[in-house]
Amino acid sequence: MSDLTSVKSALRAQRIEIPSWAFGNTGTRFKVFGQLGVPRSVHEKVLDAAQVHRYTGVTPSVAVHIPWDRTDDYAALGAFAAAEGIAIGTVNANVFQDDDYRLGSVANPDARVRRKALDHLLECVDIMDATGSRDLKLWFADGTNYPGQDDIRARQDRLADALRTVYDRLGTGQRMLLEYKLFEPSFYTTDVPDWGTSLLHCTALGPRAVVVVDTGHHAPGTNIEFIVAVLLRAGRLGGFDFNSRFYADDDLMVGAADPFQLFRILREVVAAGALTGQGVSFMLDQCHNIEPKIPAQIRSVMNVQEAAAKALVVDTAALANAQHEGNVLGAHAVLMDAYNTDVRPLLAEVREEMGLDPDPVAAYAASGYGEKIIAERTAGAPAGWGA
């Protein structure tokens, strides 16, 4: 795809989902630095998420994390979001913050703990029914710290049993997204450490179980775009959790650490015709420990858009030709020409055509919303990681 009209229409149609937890206070195991104006409820997170959509025009849904976003009436939450012009998106389960989960959740050796974790996952599907969410995202902290601590294969069996029960409970049109992560908090084995393990479980379950690629969840040097290409080919790429890493699961802004990697990933997505449409969900999974949160989300969305635009302007005919001729340097040059294109004027034009300010960062700063929430949100407990 390289004619301007189709590039622009793809950029207009691209959708990015932002995470509710990006707006709460976060930090590391060393310190959580509180910020002013932080939401005190899921409703205020929705208001902040709606701001990101107002200035970017491409983030019409916000993912929630249960229990961080627990509320009495999820249908009402969905209606509240709709009134703000956005929807409740992916429901993220959380079976890693309870004392009971010391030895794991659905793979725990204790049947009582497994049942408790399973009940939480099923509750998340109930919430999806109420909010109209399509996707359930599962990430398990399960694993072991020491050789011999538990039986590796038995843990896989327990995991598979739980996934089967949840999969069978999904309603029409609902999907299960199974995320993997190399290590942490478990340091010896992790029960879903890589895309292969995730894919094996998804394949056993059925077509509505798909893999999530969190860009921060790989060993240094991993070729993530290769994984993306393979999963797309198999029809099992459910979506991304975008963020940046320098060392481990850093959760920094997407496109900050390695914009070239983001381009290479999105190049595979564009090549598979999967940038727009319903199949692949483009989510951010980030925390903003020291930078202001709403502007950081806006910046992140723009980083994804810039990488996507570069992926869209690849001269595919010239690339195919060079590849066919075995012209190694020529093919590489075609890709680098696209990567080195300054797509910011193009994106500014697309925004203007969408009735948006060409500079979302400046438009948000000029809106006064940041000052308003600092003045208003003085009482009560700011949202954070705590359940």
Ligand code: RM4
């Ligand atoms: C995990 C994983 C999940 C995210 C939690 C907060 O490492 O990336 O997607 O929801 O962190």
Ligand code: MN
């Ligand atoms: Mn993630």
